[in-house]
Every structure is written in structure tokens, then in C-alpha cells.
Amino acid sequence: MSEENPCLAFFEKHKDSGGNKVRALQQEPTALGWEKFPASCHSPGVVQPEESILRLAFQPLHIDPETRTLKPSAVSDVKDKGFSVDRLKYVSREVSIESGRAQAEKAMTLHGRTPRELRAVSTLEVAAVRSLMINGLRAFGVYDTAQDDNMAHADVCQLVPEGQAGRSARSQLLELCDSCLDILPNEGC
Amino acid sequence: MTVGLCTTLAVIAIGLARPPTQLDGWMGEQHSVAEKYESATEDEGLGRQVALPTSSAGYSSAFRVMDKASWLQAEIESYRHLPTGWDGEGSVGPSSDALEGARKLIDYLPAGLELPKPMITSSGELGFYWKTDAYYADLIIEEKDLFSLFVRSREHPNSELYFDALLISGDGTAKIQDAFQQI
Numbered sequence: 001m002s003e004e005n006p007c008l009a010f011f012e013k014h015k016d017s018g019g020n021k022v023r024a025l026q027q028e029p030t031a032l033g034w035e036k037f038p039a040s041c042h043s044p045g046v047v048q049p050e051e052s053i054l055r056l057a058f059q060p061l062h063i064d065p066e067t068r069t070l071k072p073s074a075v076s077d078v079k080d081k082g083f084s085v086d087r088l089k090y091v092s093r094e095v096s097i098e099s100g101r102a103q104a105e106k107a108m109t110l111h112g113r114t115p116r117e118l119r120a121v122s123t124l125e126v127a128a129v130r131s132l133m134i135n136g137l138r139a140f141g142v143y144d145t146a147q148d149d150n151m152a153h154a155d156v157c158q159l160v161p162e163g164q165a166g167r168s169a170r171s172q173l174l175e176l177c178d179s180c181l182d183i184l185p186n187e188g189c
Numbered sequence: 190m191t192v193g194l195c196t197t198l199a200v201i202a203i204g205l206a207r208p209p210t211q212l213d214g215w216m217g218e219q220h221s222v223a224e225k226y227e228s229a230t231e232d233e234g235l236g237r238q239v240a241l242p243t244s245s246a247g248y249s250s251a252f253r254v255m256d257k258a259s260w261l262q263a264e265i266e267s268y269r270h271l272p273t274g275w276d277g278e279g280s281v282g283p284s285s286d287a288l289e290g291a292r293k294l295i296d297y298l299p300a301g302l303e304l305p306k307p308m309i310t311s312s313g314e315l316g317f318y319w320k321t322d323a324y325y326a327d328l329i330i331e332e333k334d335l336f337s338l339f340v341r342s343r344e345h346p347n348s349e350l351y352f353d354a355l356l357i358s359g360d361g362t363a364k365i366q367d368a369f370q371q372i
Contacts, residue, residue, distance in 0.1 A: 061276065077316065107277065
């Protein structure tokens with residue numbers, strides 16, 4: 001692990017780890033402090049508490065059409081591959097939404113019958129995500145994981161282990177996302 | 190006296206013979222979920238059947254007419270056909286063990302408890318959840334025969350319960366019932 005930037009070294013090492021990335025992060029005793037380091041060589045700067053981040057939610061499987069709220073599965077990425085968000089300091093809400101729609105259309109082409117559609121967004125305050133606690137410990141870290149084609153990209157990662165702590169943490173994150181959920185109008189309407 | 194005893198025994202026998210399904214509907218009510226939906230929709234011109242939304246996976250025909258438990262079974266079954274990549278890069282469909290466990294668990298949900306809603310995560314994990322004004326709860330199928338349960342009170346956010354490695358069986362049913370009563 002690089003002594004200069006252990007965060008960058010970790011995220012570079014685990015960029016292709018998929019579902020194991022967050023579990024590996026939870027094993028790192030200093031992971032919380034890594035929020036102060038860039039996690040990508042494309043970084044525009046570390047994620048500040050006063051920033052806003054946008055999370056995209058796709059229908060049909062992560063939004064309950066009856067209540068128009070998120071299903072718990074909408075935040076499950078936070079425990080394994082990382083909960084992708086866009087930093088609104090570096091990309092506009094509109095561009096982020098357009099990009100999400102393009103991503104869903106691409107998936108439809110690739111996987112044929114997958115009925116995936118961007119239907120809602122949550123705008124979260126970084127400070128609010130970082131304030132979620134479990135037994136006096138920070139539940140989530142927000143890391144600057146900029147990508148070569150999206151420098152606004154960041155990841156929210158669960159820092160508490162699975163079991164009761166993890167479930168409790170995600171239920172709080174879900175509540176936070178639901179509290180600022182904005183259902184988007186159907187495209188073309 | 191004898192007639193009274195026979196009647197009592199007959200009532201107990203009928204109660205014991207009934208499978209442990211959830212069809213009693215909402216807690217504290219005497220009617221089944223199907224009956225509840227039937228009566229709720231009669232005024233809307235739907236007769237004695239209920240129109241439920243199409244499967245969220247999008248593979249069932251729109252507005253099938255069925256009771257809520259059957260809809261839940263159908264919804265879980267629809268997840269079987271999710272292809273790799275259904276939820277973006279790295280996402281997968283459920284394993285057959287998870288599907289079997291989820292379908293079995295529906296039959297073991299406690300009578301009298303509101304039926305949950307189904308969910309699937311991008312890693313193929315299957316589960317159910319409840320979101321009400323009083324509590325939040327989620328239930329995850331861990332293996333074919335095991336599940337875990339998390340329940341948190343909304344009125345008292347520090348009041349929460351977690352049970353791991355519960356057997357999908359009558360014992361699991363009792364544990365779910367206990368958890369909801371405690372919270």
C-alpha cells in the first residue's frame with residue numbers, strides 16, 4: 001500500500017474487484033481517514049462535506065410503483081461494489097440524468113429484454129451521509145472515485161460490517177434517500 | 190355439555206389443520222388478504238377479484254387478477270429470468286437456491302402479519318421488506334433454508350432487532366412473529 005496515498009492504492013487495486021471492494025475496504029483499519037485522499041488519478045479533489053451528490057434510481061426493480069419510494073435493494077450496492085453517485089459540483093443534475101438514461105438504454109440494447117429505466121433521483125448532502133452512525137461509529141465513507149469518462153463520480157461505501165450493524169446502517173441510508181427522492185417524469189411526456 | 194365439547198374440539202382441529210400461510214391478512218383483522226382486497230375493489234367495479242400491478246420485472250402480463258400471496262409468488266418467480274447485467278455492470282440474477290428459499294418462505298410468513306414486498310439486489314440476493322409508519326423491516330434469504338431478519342421501530346429508532354440464520358420453517362415463523370410483537 002502506497003504510504004503517500006493509501007486510498008488511491010487501495011481503489012486502484014480493487015477497481016476490478018466488483019462486489020468485493022467494499023468488503024475489502026471494511027478490513028482496512030484506517031479506511032475512514034482515506035476520505036481525505038483522492039481515490040483516483042482522475043480526481044478533481046476530495047469530496048467535501050458541503051457538497052451535494054446525486055444518486056440515480058432505476059425502475060422497475062428498485063422503486064416500489066405503489067408507494068413511489070425506494071426498495072431497500074436500491075441501496076444494497078453500498079455494501080459490496082460501492083454506491084455510485086455524481087458530485088453536483090462537477091456535473092449538472094441534467095447532464096447526470098441524461099447520462100443515466102443513456103446508460104439504461106445501452107443496457108437494454110446489450111441485454112435485450114431487461115426493462116431498465118431511470119425513474120428517480122435522490123440529491124444527498126455529503127455531510128448528512130457522513131453523519132449516519134452505528135454504535136458511535138461512522139456508518140459510511142464517501143470517496144472521490146473519479147472515472148476517466150466521469151470525473152464527478154464518487155462512491156459511498158459501508159464501513160460497518162454486515163449483520164445488524166450493516167442492516168441498520170442501510171435502513172438509515174434508505175430513509176435518507178427516500179426523504180429527498182424526486183420521481184422523474186416519463187421520457188417523452 | 191357433550192355438544193359444546195365436540196364443537197370446541199372441531200374448532201381446534203380446523204385451526205390446527207390450516208397451513209401456516211399469511212392469508213389472514215392484516216394484523217388484528219379476521220378476514221383474509223384476498224377477502225380484504227376483494228371488498229376493497231368491489232366498489233371499483235372489479236367484482237370479487239383483485240387487480241394487482243404487473244410484475245415489476247416486467248415479464249408477466251399487465252394487471253393479472255390474483256390474490257396478493259399469489260402475486261408475491263409470481264413476482265419472485267419473475268426474477269428467475271433476469272439476465273446477467275440486468276442492473277448494470279456486475280449484476281446477476283438470483284440462484285435457484287435463493288428462489289426456492291424465497292418461495293418457501295412466503296408460505297411460512299406468520300398469519301396475521303401484513304404481507305411484505307419482494308426485492309432483489311444487483312448481486313442476486315432475494316428478500317422481502319415492510320415499510321410502515323410504525324416500523325421498517327427486511328428479511329434476506331441467506332441460503333436455501335435460512336434467512337435473516339432486521340426490524341427497526343420508526344417511533345423509537347434506537348429500538349431494533351436482528352436475527353441471523355433462522356430456519357425457513359415453523360420456528361422461523363414464530364421468530365418473525367415474536368420480532369414484530371417485540372418491536
